[in-house]
Amino acid sequence: MSLVIGETRAIWALVRRNFHLLRRYLGWELVFWFYNVINALTIGLIGYSMPPGAARNHMVVYLAIGALLWNFLSILFQEVSNSVQWERWEGTIEYSFMAPIRRLTYLGGVCAWAVLYGLVRTLVVLVGVAIFFHVSLQGADLAGAGLVLLVSSVPFIGLGLMAAVLPLLSTERGAQATQVIQGVLLLVSGVYYPISALPHWIRWAAVLSPATYTLKAVRAAVLSGAPIHSLLGVSGGLLASGVVLIPLGLGIFMLAERHAMRTGSLKRNG
Amino acid sequence: MIQQPFDIAIPPGVPALRVQGVRKAFRERETGEREWRRVEAVSNISIELPRREILGILGPNGSGKSTLIRMMATLLVPDEGRVEVFGYDVTQHRLKVRRLINRVSVEASFFKKLTAEENLAYATGLYGVPNRDAQRRAREILDRLGLPAKKLKVPLEQLSRGQQQKVAIARALLTSPTLMLLDEPTTGLDPKSRREVQQFILEVRETHDATIVISTHDMDEAERLCDRVAIINRGRFEALGRTEDLKAQHGPSLEAVFFTLIGESMEEGALSEE
Numbered sequence: 001m002s003l004v005i006g007e008t009r010a011i012w013a014l015v016r017r018n019f020h021l022l023r024r025y026l027g028w029e030l031v032f033w034f035y036n037v038i039n040a041l042t043i044g045l046i047g048y049s050m051p052p053g054a055a056r057n058h059m060v061v062y063l064a065i066g067a068l069l070w071n072f073l074s075i076l077f078q079e080v081s082n083s084v085q086w087e088r089w090e091g092t093i094e095y096s097f098m099a100p101i102r103r104l105t106y107l108g109g110v111c112a113w114a115v116l117y118g119l120v121r122t123l124v125v126l127v128g129v130a131i132f133f134h135v136s137l138q139g140a141d142l143a144g145a146g147l148v149l150l151v152s153s154v155p156f157i158g159l160g161l162m163a164a165v166l167p168l169l170s171t172e173r174g175a176q177a178t179q180v181i182q183g184v185l186l187l188v189s190g191v192y193y194p195i196s197a198l199p200h201w202i203r204w205a206a207v208l209s210p211a212t213y214t215l216k217a218v219r220a221a222v223l224s225g226a227p228i229h230s231l232l233g234v235s236g237g238l239l240a241s242g243v244v245l246i247p248l249g250l251g252i253f254m255l256a257e258r259h260a261m262r263t264g265s266l267k268r269n270g
Numbered sequence: 271m272i273q274q275p276f277d278i279a280i281p282p283g284v285p286a287l288r289v290q291g292v293r294k295a296f297r298e299r300e301t302g303e304r305e306w307r308r309v310e311a312v313s314n315i316s317i318e319l320p321r322r323e324i325l326g327i328l329g330p331n332g333s334g335k336s337t338l339i340r341m342m343a344t345l346l347v348p349d350e351g352r353v354e355v356f357g358y359d360v361t362q363h364r365l366k367v368r369r370l371i372n373r374v375s376v377e378a379s380f381f382k383k384l385t386a387e388e389n390l391a392y393a394t395g396l397y398g399v400p401n402r403d404a405q406r407r408a409r410e411i412l413d414r415l416g417l418p419a420k421k422l423k424v425p426l427e428q429l430s431r432g433q434q435q436k437v438a439i440a441r442a443l444l445t446s447p448t449l450m451l452l453d454e455p456t457t458g459l460d461p462k463s464r465r466e467v468q469q470f471i472l473e474v475r476e477t478h479d480a481t482i483v484i485s486t487h488d489m490d491e492a493e494r495l496c497d498r499v500a501i502i503n504r505g506r507f508e509a510l511g512r513t514e515d516l517k518a519q520h521g522p523s524l525e526a527v528f529f530t531l532i533g534e535s536m537e538e539g540a541l542s543e544e
Contacts, residue, residue, distance in 0.1 A: 006398030013395020024383035091379035099396035100368035261347045264296050
């Protein structure tokens, strides 16, 4: 029992630390949030190039879903992978890694914050989009869309854990590499266009991205009102991929940590 | 003393720290060079520390002090040999060892935008210490170290190096470590702060029943605090013993002992320090 209390306090300590950091960088946070809202609006406005009517409404919602989902998933991915980057930057990583908690607990705290923060920030963008476009969501299965969104966090956390390994191995190059991974996911997952728009030679990559299935399922729920039971298969698939990706990400992270402790790449002088 | 949510059984009769034949080497490459070279940072070091002892590690820059302390702190895996803390191997029982130790490094590493209070809440939270207890105890420790309570509300980046180092010492003590690893804890402190920290280290040994390993460049500090002193050079212990015994063997002062053992005259040492 005391072990559970200790590990829970550690998770809470990580969430609270990130909240304090958010407050300290509030100016930048407001700029990022504002940019996110504007970005979603500009993408949605592309739909206004179509003649007024149902097709335009469909296109605006299609694009807005892409912007909102990408906002959430990219925050999740960035927060998890950047947590190590930030600790290396501040020089606190040795202290965090020297704490008597399981690595799973440390990463659990990082992921808990990422999900909370991602949801709140995406909600703000959603409010901005809803106020700006006045689009009709009649017949949309919002509960089903919410279920898919929640379930898709799991594989994305797994991907984030794998990406977090890169700044662990190399501070600057690692951060650059995580941006590249995020860019590839954006390209191949059908965020703003159907997968069929991709050149043939790259379409196989879409199959590997969990975001592809998330976007497809959420669009089916919101645009076509697909009932929740018809989304269970996709949700199960996303959950299953998370069940594979999270332990895999954790395993890779622990291997990389072990490597850093052998080579002294966490930090060394004297 | 703050009670942690977990207690580790310390087997009776085992030393606080046992280092046996430890080696650690790194691969290094100069800028512009293509070839990697192997640099032995710690070379076949052995030592045993009974409980409540304060061991000083003296050595020039780059002599292996920090590498040795990092291995004791579970942050580096030795290439050869064993390090045990209260009988627990640092590579096999990492979590148990981590519950028994804490470390203060020469650079007080913090989230610079966060206040001391927020940094301490994070650090102690990772050790499962309730925040209210930690903050109360932090005030006591920092008051004892001469840091006003109002400084706890100030972002770390606005504190002086000495003040940051005092917060770092408080951070380490708040987790009630049984073995404290202090890597040049007083470097950069003014003489008054240095005195306060030194006095506090002696008090910690008495009140917390702690064993302490301290690396330092300050000979007076080593003489004042340490029961035994190890002089390390190029990754090897050149000497290990009580300061009186070392002085009897190698020179009239600890400084003279140091320069004799690392193969430099006092004058060369003064020049290289410049």
